[in-house]
Amino acid sequence: MPSTLVTGALGQIGSDLVRTLRAQHGAEAVLATDLRETDTSLGGLYEPLDVRDGERLKALIEQYEVDTVYHLASLLSARGEQAPELAWEVNVNGLRYLLEGARARKLKVFWPSSIAVFGPTTPSTAPQQTVLEPTTMYGVTKVAGELLCQYYATRYGVDVRSLRYPGLISYGAPPGGGTTDYAVEIFYAALEDGQYTCFLAPETRLPMMYMPDALRATLGLMAAPAEQIRVRTSYNVTAFSFSAAELAAALQEHVPNFTVTYAPDFRQAIADSWPDRVDDSAARADWDWQPRYDLDTMVDDMLVHLREKLTIPSNP
Ligand SMILES: NC(=O)c1ccc[n+]([C@@H]2O[C@H](COP(=O)([O-])OP(=O)(O)OC[C@H]3O[C@@H](n4cnc5c(N)ncnc54)[C@H](O)[C@@H]3O)[C@@H](O)[C@H]2O)c1
Numbered sequence: 001m002p003s004t005l006v007t008g009a010l011g012q013i014g015s016d017l018v019r020t021l022r023a024q025h026g027a028e029a030v031l032a033t034d035l036r037e038t039d040t041s042l043g044g045l046y047e048p049l050d051v052r053d054g055e056r057l058k059a060l061i062e063q064y065e066v067d068t069v070y071h072l073a074s075l076l077s078a079r080g081e082q083a084p085e086l087a088w089e090v091n092v093n094g095l096r097y098l099l100e101g102a103r104a105r106k107l108k109v110f111w112p113s114s115i116a117v118f119g120p121t122t123p124s125t126a127p128q129q130t131v132l133e134p135t136t137m138y139g140v141t142k143v144a145g146e147l148l149c150q151y152y153a154t155r156y157g158v159d160v161r162s163l164r165y166p167g168l169i170s171y172g173a174p175p176g177g178g179t180t181d182y183a184v185e186i187f188y189a190a191l192e193d194g195q196y197t198c199f200l201a202p203e204t205r206l207p208m209m210y211m212p213d214a215l216r217a218t219l220g221l222m223a224a225p226a227e228q229i230r231v232r233t234s235y236n237v238t239a240f241s242f243s244a245a246e247l248a249a250a251l252q253e254h255v256p257n258f259t260v261t262y263a264p265d266f267r268q269a270i271a272d273s274w275p276d277r278v279d280d281s282a283a284r285a286d287w288d289w290q291p292r293y294d295l296d297t298m299v300d301d302m303l304v305h306l307r308e309k310l311t312i313p314s315n316p
Contacts, residue, residue: 003045004021004066005061006033006069007034007049007072008072009046011073015041016170016172019042027043030045031045031046032045034048035049035050051071057098069102070218074094075090076177077136078181079177081136081137081266087138091145095111095148107159108159110218111161113164115164117132118134118139134273135270135273142234145162146162147233149162149232150232161222161229162233163234163283164234166206166237166238167183168214170184170211171211171302171305171309180208186248186251191255191306191312194259196260199267200267203243207241207274207276208242210239214237220287221235229287236280238278239294240291242295247299250295251299
């Protein structure tokens with residue numbers, strides 16, 4: 001049976017994406033891969049794969065007759081600053097091995113870029129086509145990755161599609177070392193501790209999205225007819241933007257005694273280099289992208305699911 005392979009499948013996005021793909025195509029049609037030797041958390045086909053090992057990647061593609069790859073394996077922004085060399089090897093070399101495999105076996109590929117491609121010279125509402133001068137190694141790898149994707153699409157006809165995800169909020173697997181992790185941590189802190197120390201300043205505003213919208217955007221882009229995909233670097237997508245203080249206030253409406261203090265660390269400089277908002281009109285026009293969640297409906301839904309997960313009773 002032709003199958004779908006997901007790299008970095010045990011991460012924040014991968015674990016939710018694998019469940020969604022398996023619900024659509026059947027458990028046996030989706031092969032999850034990640035660094036861990038074994039995994040039972042996702043409950044289906046799993047193989048260990050370090051994406052820096054191009055030969056193993058090729059072997060798995062052949063063995064499982066893979067026709068579609070969601071390539072999520074990556075070091076994120078904060079981890080990438082701590083290990084820039086490794087970030088390049090995983091994010092750029094890993095992608096290039098995959099694109100070579102895609103070229104040889106005519107695979108369809110999804111690869112996520114990020115708002116980290118933008119930098120201080122990008123306008124505060126980032127247009128689709130704009131200056132890309134990131135200040136982090138993560139951003140550098142994402143710009144290189146976007147250009148690689150466009151190159152393989154135009155030179156070799158590889159059907160590779162990409163989204164510049166904003167910060168993603170979810171209640172499944174924890175985030176893996178990014179600059180927007182605070183927007184997930186704060187929910188757990190509100191329910192479990194009643195207080196949170198935020199690593200960004202209160203006025204820091206960033207583009208964000210709730211995971212169900214990110215999954216809809218991903219699957220919507222992959223389902224669109226190829227001729228509608230006019231951007232082969234990566235599409236801007238967004239749902240809403242909020243500051244750390246606005247998210248704290250939205251949570252305090254549900255958890256009135258919740259307190260937040262602010263102690264910005266090295267991630268503040270990363271956040272300051274990114275735009276406040278993203279213009280995603282190209283995605284809306286080309287393949288009908290539209291988010292469903294805004295800040296309030298995201299907060300409501302997150303709290304319902306987290307209370308269930310953490311077995312915390314709802315407010316009377
Ligand atoms: N989560 C977000 O807010 C966000 C925002 C923008 C872009 N993205 C992008 O989406 C993709 C997935 O992000 P995520 O949030 O799920 O990240 P994550 O850190 O939660 O998961 C990444 C996974 O990749 C795996 N990995 C790391 N090195 C690897 C290697 N050498 N070989 C194989 N696997 C390896 C990790 O074990 C981890 O499970 C990444 O490309 C990331 O840049 C995420």
